[in-house]
Amino acid sequence: MKTIHRFFLWVLGLIMPVFIAACYGMPYGFTKTGRVLDRNTRKGVSGLKVVCVEQGSEWNYDISGHDGSFVLSHNNGCDEVRVEDTDGDDNGLYKETAVPFCHECEELEIEVEPAK
DSSP: OHHHHHHHHHHHHHHHHHHHHHHHOOSOSEEEEEEEEETTTOOBOOSEEEEEEETTEEEEEEEOOTTSEEEEEESSOOSEEEEEEOSTTBTBOBOOEEEEOOSSOSEEEEEEOBOO
């Protein structure tokens, strides 16, 4: 009887994670890193909002770090990545930029143009 009981607990232990994933979905399907670079100097730009856009909706965003680095995560992937200057003149003003999302790229590199 104990053997049968253990077997059913083992099967239940295998099935529960699948059941939970089916009900609630899997966690983020991808994580993509990248850098935002000044088009003229090729140096990293901090304080910019980097947004994952899918079918016109913003899904995930990150604020670029001191070296321009960012991380985006999403279930399916993005259609495009949009970079917005939300910190004002703290690090210079930059034009909003949108680029197609590159699924094949190991790391995204987005150049932004300073606003004049």
